[in-house]
Amino acid sequence: MTYLGLDIGTTATKAILVDDRQSVLAAATVASRIDQPAPGLSEQDPDTWIAGVRLALARLRDEAGPAYGAVRAIGLSGHMHSVALLDDGLHPVRPALLWNDTRGQAQAQRLLQDVPDISRATGVRPMASFSAAKLLWIRENDPAAFAATRHVLWAKDYVRLWLTGALATDMSDAAGSQLFDQQNRTWFAPVRDYLGLGPAILPELRDGTDCAGRLRTATARDLGLPPGIAVATGGGDTPVGAVGLGRVDAGQSYISLGTGAVYVTVQDTYAPDEAVGLHTFAHCVPRRWYQMAAMLNGASCLAWVAALCRESDLPALLRRVEARGPGPSRILFQPYLRGERTPHDDALARGAFIGLDASCDVVDLARAVLEGVAFSLRQGQDLLACQQAISGPVPLIGGGARSPEWARIMATVLGRDLVIPRNAEHACALGAARLGMVADGWTMADAMPAFEIAQAIAPDHEAIPLYDAQYAQFERLYPAIRSIGQGTAAGL
Numbered sequence: 001m002t003y004l005g006l007d008i009g010t011t012a013t014k015a016i017l018v019d020d021r022q023s024v025l026a027a028a029t030v031a032s033r034i035d036q037p038a039p040g041l042s043e044q045d046p047d048t049w050i051a052g053v054r055l056a057l058a059r060l061r062d063e064a065g066p067a068y069g070a071v072r073a074i075g076l077s078g079h080m081h082s083v084a085l086l087d088d089g090l091h092p093v094r095p096a097l098l099w100n101d102t103r104g105q106a107q108a109q110r111l112l113q114d115v116p117d118i119s120r121a122t123g124v125r126p127m128a129s130f131s132a133a134k135l136l137w138i139r140e141n142d143p144a145a146f147a148a149t150r151h152v153l154w155a156k157d158y159v160r161l162w163l164t165g166a167l168a169t170d171m172s173d174a175a176g177s178q179l180f181d182q183q184n185r186t187w188f189a190p191v192r193d194y195l196g197l198g199p200a201i202l203p204e205l206r207d208g209t210d211c212a213g214r215l216r217t218a219t220a221r222d223l224g225l226p227p228g229i230a231v232a233t234g235g236g237d238t239p240v241g242a243v244g245l246g247r248v249d250a251g252q253s254y255i256s257l258g259t260g261a262v263y264v265t266v267q268d269t270y271a272p273d274e275a276v277g278l279h280t281f282a283h284c285v286p287r288r289w290y291q292m293a294a295m296l297n298g299a300s301c302l303a304w305v306a307a308l309c310r311e312s313d314l315p316a317l318l319r320r321v322e323a324r325g326p327g328p329s330r331i332l333f334q335p336y337l338r339g340e341r342t343p344h345d346d347a348l349a350r351g352a353f354i355g356l357d358a359s360c361d362v363v364d365l366a367r368a369v370l371e372g373v374a375f376s377l378r379q380g381q382d383l384l385a386c387q388q389a390i391s392g393p394v395p396l397i398g399g400g401a402r403s404p405e406w407a408r409i410m411a412t413v414l415g416r417d418l419v420i421p422r423n424a425e426h427a428c429a430l431g432a433a434r435l436g437m438v439a440d441g442w443t444m445a446d447a448m449p450a451f452e453i454a455q456a457i458a459p460d461h462e463a464i465p466l467y468d469a470q471y472a473q474f475e476r477l478y479p480a481i482r483s484i485g486q487g488t489a490a491g492l
């Protein structure tokens with residue numbers, strides 16, 4: 001008896017096969033194409049999500065052998081906010097604007113002005129990342145696509161549509177749309193009406209643990225899976241990561257360092273604080289919400305600086321950073337390469353290095369990047385901690401968690417113990433498989449045990465005061481150069 005988890009990540013699709021004790025039997029990762037032809041633009045063709053799943057499953061099938069044919073249920077996770085618009089025939093009418101596409105900034109401002117109570121009802125101030133601003137941008141800039149739209153789905157929902165034929169979404173992807181009433185867990189009519197979306201355009205809402213449909217016979221044959229198996233509704237990657245860690249109880253936190261970065265704390269009541277740029281969203285599991293600081297610029301900043309400096313071996317670069325000895329660096333890096341959400345809500349914010357001198361080399365730049373992303377997460381931690389205490393060691397997942405060197409810098413900047421869970425890279429895919437288990441009849445308690453620790457990361461206590469001083473400088477940087485960054489972004 002096995003379970004399949006699919007995670008439609010921003011940079012890669014991941015598939016994982018586990019047995020009923022959740023031992024990983026096989027895993028596959030397939031890189032995704034992203035089109036980013038100019039600053040602020042970030043798109044994906046929804047059909048690449050299906051192509052990624054197809055290829056990942058072919059690899060999983062080769063690796064796993066007979067266990068692959070014994071799958072009892074499938075669960076899904078996907079990057080959030082990236083909305084797929086489908087026509088009458090359920091085909092995409094245009095590429096999806098991804099969560100880190102910031103074209104909808106002016107539209108977000110208009111939503112804030114024109115829709116009373118939007119922030120309190122939807123759990124966050126309107127921002128370009130969220131689906132409502134994207135839909136408004138498309139209505140104004142691609143009216144033919146908007147007019148042809150009959151259905152709106154999120155990344156994992158489009159994959160599930162292909163698997164089962166069911167049109168649905170879960171509470172957590174709905175929560176990230178800014179079209180959702182977080183308290184009552186239902187669509188929020190004032191935004192829907194403002195956008196001019198008929199009620200039938202938004203899909204049926206379900207919990208992520210529900211069975212949303214059964215695997216179609218033809219698709220099952222094509223994929224080599226049993227027909228008719230349950231496919232869970234699934235969820236957005238942020239809450240599904242929490243499921244993969246077994247951290248779904250109030251007060252439990254975790255950090256994900258993927259393309260972006262999120263710092264999450266689970267809640268069992270809806271308690272928004274939209275004023276400070278935190279997000280308060282419904283969870284993919286029933287009767288839970290979560291509060292998060294969400295940064296557009298996470299481990300992608302490391303990939304960026306490595307590519308810029310033609311360093312193709314990330315682990316080798318990170319070892320060179322560590323070999324330089326303890327930080328902080330004498331250079332400051334502001335990581336807003338794609339604008340930023342928490343804490344600034346500024347699509348036109350831009351990146352910066354400050355303090356360069358003639359002796360700086362790639363290792364100095366890389367260290368400054370690792371620290372700048374960590375400082376950004378500390379700003380998120382400071383905001384979250386105003387709402388509720390963050391207790392105990394915090395687990396770190398996502399591609400960035402592959403680096404113990406980065407985790408050490410992060411622990412020191414955050415001033416707290418971190419832990420790298422076993423299967424940290426697969427947390428969202430594992431969470432997806434766990435949603436599949438619940439859809440197959442398991443209880444949440446049995447399907448979602450706490451993670452096992454692969455590595456404990458303690459802060460460097462001697463370096464904490466030095467990093468505190470550098471963090472104070474970091475906090476001064478954005479207000480000092482905001483207008484310059486906005487000016488260059490606007491082409492002034």
Ligand SMILES: Nc1ncnc2c1ncn2[C@@H]1O[C@H](COP(=O)(O)OP(=O)(O)O)[C@@H](O)[C@H]1O
Pocket residue numbers: 009010011012257258259260299300301302303304314315318397398399400401402403406
């Ligand atoms: N060895 C490594 N150390 C630190 N970061 C890494 C390493 N390998 C990959 N990464 C980072 O992981 C990021 C991708 O993380 P991942 O969680 O897989 O992304 P996503 O789910 O957003 O597609 C890349 O931006 C890359 O910089």
Ligand SMILES: O=C(CO)[C@@H](O)[C@H](O)COP(=O)(O)O
Pocket residue numbers: 009010011078079080081099129176236237238256257258259260261262294298398
């Ligand atoms: O915008 C958010 C959450 O609100 C992002 O977390 C996306 O959901 C994509 O995550 P990664 O690809 O960076 O893991």
